[in-house]
Amino acid sequence: MSGGRDGSDQREMSARADGLELPSILARLDADDPETQREAVMAVREVVDERPSACTPTVPKLRALLGRSEIDCDEGIVACLAALAADSPTDVAPSTDEIVSFVESTSSSRARTTAFRCLVSIATHQPGAVVDHVDSLVDVLEEGLDEWGLSLVSTLTRTHPQAVTSAVPVLVTALESDPERYGSTACPALGRLVRVEPEAGADDEILEVLVSLVRTGDPPLRADAIDCLGGVAAHEPTAVDAAVPTIARALESDAVEVRVVAARTIARVAAGSGTTVDPAEERLRERLADEEPAVRRNACLALGYSDALEARDRLETLSRTDPNVTVRNCASWAVGEIGASEIDSDRDCNTYLDCGFGSGPRFDPQCRPEPELE
Structure with missing residues (x-):
């Protein structure tokens, strides 16, 4: 924080936040001065992890500030929203559209990861709020894999697998690129998807990736890969021969x-x-x-x-x-x-x-x- 306010004012702001003078914080978030708004965001950030429920009223104002370049505080804003979503996802769910737009537009991989984490909290409790954005989120993951982004896809495959089939290629990419890092998330998610779209699982490239994982020494990943092949076999058994x-x-x-x-x-x-x-x-x-x-x-x-x-x-x-x-x-x-099969067929x-x-x-x-x- 810098410019326009001396150190004593900053300490006063922090002290008020610690005491949760919420009306003052809300007023500062509404201020016309970007510096004042930024300081208010950071004041919320200081206490939100320990007292998230007390900070819940800030959600609409934080949402309105997300992506505003003049405030230059996106990482702080999205971190606040992620902490609030972990505590009360229903209160943050109405902000899903703005959070997804931020995921699509931000150039900060760190802020994007935090935004994905926020969406995971929402999707765990209200998957319907996120599932309509799957295609856009998959496009982002195709440009750069993200563990929390893959976790979001995996979460949605549990409740809306048919709506998430567009994620099959990015899950396969994750398994090919770094199975040790992404396998525990991507492989079970892929297994759930091939059960609703078995033709996708019968693809030669996917089968090759899964078979290579079966050969790995990591038992959970082996089990997930075999189970995924089992999902394919349930509908396309000859593909797994x-x-x-x-x-x-x-x-x-x-x-x-x-x-x-x-x-x-x-x-x-x-x-x-x-x-x-x-x-x-x-x-x-x-x-x-x-x-x-x-x-x-x-x-x-x-x-x-x-x-x-x-x-x-x-x-x-x-x-x-x-x-x-x-x-x-x-x-x-x-x-x-x-x-x-040797018994008379007329039996x-x-x-x-x-x-x-x-x-x-x-x-x-x-x-x-x-x-x-x-």
């Missing part, structure tokens, strides 16, 4: 979450493609003895969908002896599926099989139990 050998190796991971999603994804490929998954069969049989019931369950489903004759005896034993009732039911279902296709997933025609693959993570 070539990735099965890589996913199969993940069945040997020490991380439970990796083994669970690997078995589930292979099950989805087998269920949809109508073919066996030979590269994974031996490892799937080994997973029937996994300590984690969800892994055993998904391995049963994968082997059943794969028509794995060599696994039938082991599955029969599991259907009687496994301590987990869901695993026993899935093993029983798999035994019934293996060899079913009653309305034979129903209930293994804890609801009933459906046994020979209609569309009605088979969908392998879901427990």
Whole structure:
């Protein structure tokens, strides 16, 4: 702060802010003098982190000042709004249009990051206030990746995935450029999007990126990438066929979450493609003895969908002896599926099989139990 006021005036302003003389601060934010307005913004900034609720009345005035070049205090203003949004997003949500406009226009990467953080707070509680701006925000991210910007996209994919599909390319770019930095945010978001737009996930470039992540040593990122491939396989199973050998190796991971999603994804490929998954069969049989019931369950489903004759005896034993009732039911279902294609096609296709997933025609693959993570 400089110009027009001596040090004693500045200290007085800070003291009043500490005492929250709100009428004085509001009046200064409304002043015609940019210097006075800037000092008022900084006074709010000094206390907003500790006493955000007391500063909430400043939101409309801060919004009006955002982007005003003559005040030259955008970083302070957007930092105040971010702190206020974290405390009371509903009070800051009406400022969304102005905050998005600021994100689009600012040349300060630091201020842009803070603005994205503010929008994340709003979107977490009122996603509808932000979702209409997705295309504009994605355009900004395409010019320069931002962790909070990607977090905003990820937040919106949880509630409005169909409205956020334009973000698929920027999420892929993030995974390609720096998976260690962006992977934990971008990969789950991409997984949610390919479930509503599977054709996008079947793109060769996206599949190549995901398969490369499956090979990484980081268990959470491996699990997210495999789960994303599972989302593709649920709708475009043949697109994931070539990735099965890589996913199969993940069945040997020490991380439970990796083994669970690997078995589930292979099950989805087998269920949809109508073919066996030979590269994974031996490892799937080994997973029937996994300590984690969800892994055993998904391995049963994968082997059943794969028509794995060599696994039938082991599955029969599991259907009687496994301590987990869901695993026993899935093993029983798999035994019934293996060899079913050899049965006379005139056999009653309305034979129903209930293994804890609801009933459906046994020979209609569309009605088979969908392998879901427990």
